Amino acid sequence: MKALGKILGLVLLGLLLIIVALGFALTHLFDPNDYKDEIQQLARERAGLDLAIGGDIGWSLFPWLGLELHDTSLASVATPEQPLANVRMLGLSVRVMPLLRREVQMSDISINGLNLTLVRDAQGRGNWEGIGQPEGAAARAPAEPAEPSPDGQRRPVALDIDSLTVRDARVSYQDASTGQHLSAESIELSTGAIREDTPVDIQLKAFFGVNQPVVRARSELRATLHLDTGAQGYRLEDLRLNGEASGEPFDGQTLNFSAQGELLADLASQQAEWRNLRFSANELRGLGELRVENLDSVPRFNGTLSVARFDLAAFLRGIGQTLPEMADSTALGNVELVSKITGSQNSLALEDLDLKLDGSQLRGRIAVTDLSAQALRVNLTGDRLDLDRYLPPPSEEQQAATAARDSEVQTEAILAGGGTTPLPEQPTRHAWSEEPVLPLDRLRQLDVRLDLGLNELTVARLPLQKFSLKARGAGGQLQLEELRGGLYGGQVNTSANLDLRPAVPLLTLRQRIAEVAVEQLLEAQNEQVVVQGRLTLDANLRTRGNSQRAWVDALAGDISFNIANGVLVEANLEEQICRAIALLNQRELTTQPSGRDTPFRQLGGSLTLQDGVASNRDLRASIPGLTVNGRGDVDLRVLGMDYRIGVVIEGDKSDMPDPACQVSQRYVGLEWPLHCRGPLELGARACRIDQSGLGQIAARLAGDKLNEKLQEQLGDRVSPELQEALRGLFRR
Secondary structure: OHHHHHHHHHHHHHHHHHHHHHHHHHHHHOOHHHHHHHHHHHHHHHHOEEEEEOOOOEEEOOOEEEEEEEEEEEEEOOOOOOOOEEEEEEEEEEEHHHHOOOEEEEEEEEEEOOEEEEEEOOOOOEOOOOOOOOOOOOOOOOOOOOOEOOOOOEOOOEEEEEEEEEEEEEEEEEEOOOOEEEEEEEEEEEEOOEEOOOOEEEEEEEEEEEEOOEEEEEEEEEEEEEEEOOOOEEEEEEEEEEEEEEEHHHOOOOEEEEEEEEEEEEOOOOEEEEEEEEEEEOOEEEEEEEEEEOOOOOOEEEEEEEEEEEOHHHHHHHOOOOOOOOOOOOOOOOEEEEEEEEEEOOEEEEEEEEEEEOOEEEEEEEEEEEOOOOEEEEEEEEEEEEHHHHOOOOOHHHHHHHHHHHHHHHHHHHHHOOOOOOOOOOOOOOOOOOOEOOOHHHHHOOEEEEEEEEEEEEEOOEEEEEEEEEEEEEOOEEEEEEEEEEEOOEEEEEEEEEEOOOOOOEEEEEEEEEEEEHHHHHHHOOOOOOEEEEEEEEEEEEEEOOEHHHHHHOOEEEEEEEEEEEEEOOOOHHHHHHHHHHHHOOOOOOOOOOOOOEEEEEEEEEEEEEOOEEEEEEEEEEEOOEEEEEEEEEEOOOOEEEEEEEEEEOOOOOOOOOHHHOOOHHHOOOEEEEEEEEEHHHHHHHEEEOHHHHHHHHHHHHHHHHHHHHHHHHHHHOOHHHHHHHHHHHHO
């Protein structure tokens, strides 16, 4: 037996020596470079590859099957003029014996100078098409499946690689149909030993670029990879990604970013998950979880997102985004959010959103249902929001125009103060700005649906309670379906439509104001309070253009209004009537007027607007002891008025303030004329007794007095018909 064992040992030793000798002979006597043409032809026939080997082929046979290629390029046989890959050097080696057991044991894999270029032409064809499709593949029978394991399942290939090193690699993608160009350059990849059930350390560095818009980014990734090739499961734990980006969207600024967490991929179920995500972008910090499904078809993702409190305005400025000037310099300085997140390749939604913005809290949903069309959907409710903080402050032009108008009004107010001075002149300065208001091009592209409900909204200094807003926009039309809220003890309800399809936009507006305190409304707009009371108004207006001036110049429509239980501020009609009566009585006033305001029960009428001028012919006010009728025009273009008012004394219901203007029965029923002219802000302070109308009253009173004397002298000798004719004669 010893002899047999010795013989077997010698035989095995002899066989090993023969194999070694054959391997030495093959590797030293056989030169694969002599067969480059055959190798290239084999690659073309079996793999659809156009292979060009410019350098020498280095190789070894046993115990390592080694291969080293230099200056090699690959292309699809369908597009040989468009190389798919170039590599300066590729070196790898595989142990021969483990291959027989379907085990891949490799030494270091080294790739240097890889340049992978993917190109899609204008017809949508890629330069990678045809690779892996041998010539005549359709005519040949399919390859035999791999030998199954004893349990009937296909035996997976077991990997065992000492390391993988990639140096100075580049990957680019170009699409001629869109002009898009993506690239990854200076790629450096290194790993530890790659083995089943053994953690693999990975380090990757690269520079990324895109041309639409131009963006450059540097990134570095470190992680530990866990492989389960049998179950097609992969896990990157302790993942750390960081880098920085710059380019056109950042306007010379730099975005520093980082992300950490654990990334899992299950290719059997086509799912991936990012757990314990922690990320940052400049001063922004957040946490989250992300899950992706349908990796092989139409991926969809969902997860959670939490962003800690940060200064949004500073963040946007830090990445080169120019913010419009806002009235409050601290606006957008305090933002945080918590939300669920869902989406796909062309959609993104924040569900169950809890957003805190500068002391306001909003909840609901914000979604872009179609990223390519920028289809925005917003459904939010909240406690309060001061929109004025985010609107632009008045421009220098507006401030100068306001100051000039205020100066003009103050001058006219001084002239109007005594009530006996001449009427103020009509203003001539246009009161509105010609600056464009709306970004028309952007609005024409809008696809938006907005539903907003707030306990309180402040806009244009108006505090709206229980506010509700519903708006829609698509196809160049913006519709304000509802704007409703409580205001100063009353209600406001507005609807509007902006048609952007014509070159000059068309705007229509319907508004209902019910029981709103008009003096608070005027104060909120920094307007002079000329009237107090509860305002009810119905308006149906239309205009066109894209500036305040254009809107006012083209303004047309109808308005009806009524103010109940109010006061004409600094408008003492009693004083004006007293002066008129004293003038007719040819007496001088001996006392100063005791009050400056005139209370009324009702004040109402209607306005017809055309080209920015509002005409009224039916003003009527009910004042204790008086009835007021009015007619005239209000020029909204210059905020001026030219108005005539008739005051009718209903009877001697109270003592007049001065003996010189005691009301006798003959004054009852007469319409005492007032003329109001000048800046609209002066209100009743721009009103005077109409001297021409007062002369007509004097003539009528003289006729009445003469008629009384005739009646005394003639008595019953004059027929009633003649008496009425005489009265009419003297009243003309």
